[in-house]
Amino acid sequence: MAEHDRPDGDDDEQPEAKGAAEPDEETAEFRGDRPGHEAEPGARQVPPAELLEKARGLCEELVRFFPLGQMPSIRARHDEETVFLQIEGDGSGLLIGKKGQTLDALQYLLQRMVNRNVSNRMRVELDTENYRSRRRSQLSALARKVADEVRASGRAQALEPMSPTERRLVHLALRDMPDVVTESEGAPPERYVVIRPRAGQPQDDSAED
Numbered sequence: 001m002a003e004h005d006r007p008d009g010d011d012d013e014q015p016e017a018k019g020a021a022e023p024d025e026e027t028a029e030f031r032g033d034r035p036g037h038e039a040e041p042g043a044r045q046v047p048p049a050e051l052l053e054k055a056r057g058l059c060e061e062l063v064r065f066f067p068l069g070q071m072p073s074i075r076a077r078h079d080e081e082t083v084f085l086q087i088e089g090d091g092s093g094l095l096i097g098k099k100g101q102t103l104d105a106l107q108y109l110l111q112r113m114v115n116r117n118v119s120n121r122m123r124v125e126l127d128t129e130n131y132r133s134r135r136r137s138q139l140s141a142l143a144r145k146v147a148d149e150v151r152a153s154g155r156a157q158a159l160e161p162m163s164p165t166e167r168r169l170v171h172l173a174l175r176d177m178p179d180v181v182t183e184s185e186g187a188p189p190e191r192y193v194v195i196r197p198r199a200g201q202p203q204d205d206s207a208e209d
Helices: 049-063 098-114 132-151 164-174
Strands: 073-078 082-088 123-128 178-184 190-195
Touching: 049 073, 049 082, 049 098, 073 123, 098 123, 098 132, 123 132, 132 164, 132 178, 132 190, 164 178, 164 190
Parallel strands: 082 123
Antiparallel strands: 073 082, 178 190
């Protein structure tokens, strides 16, 4: 995959320099809050279990601002570098918003608040009603479908504008496909992914625009 979205200096978690975070990324991977970045002055080491409880408590506070009627439950777990929060309850779909924008914004806020004055920063992944996994499956299927069309026609295709989170999922879905490359183009919020034939692949010029 062509690397067009990698912030300068962000070397962590870039498998084979593919599907990397983007310079304008504001939701999925937070450049200033990622493990491996220099800690801010006064930051301290915090046990992951403590960060998990901090994330759960902050999530509860944010959710109270939404008219959900009954307070939903929040399931939380963590691995070595990510805190996973799952909101469960009636009406929790309100937290998703159009194309996941509300969920992304909440995730961003939690990420910043959880990692404040923390040297061992962790990611926060927020989900409800399995939106993340459903959307991931949808985007992967779309990316593969368009990639097949690009291979057949030899012509690049642009996808609709997407959030940084969703563009990264498209990059990752196609990173191992040998005959296409992906690039992000345009300016936020209209930034989009273009799927192109890899250089050297034969092109079918008989197809009409």
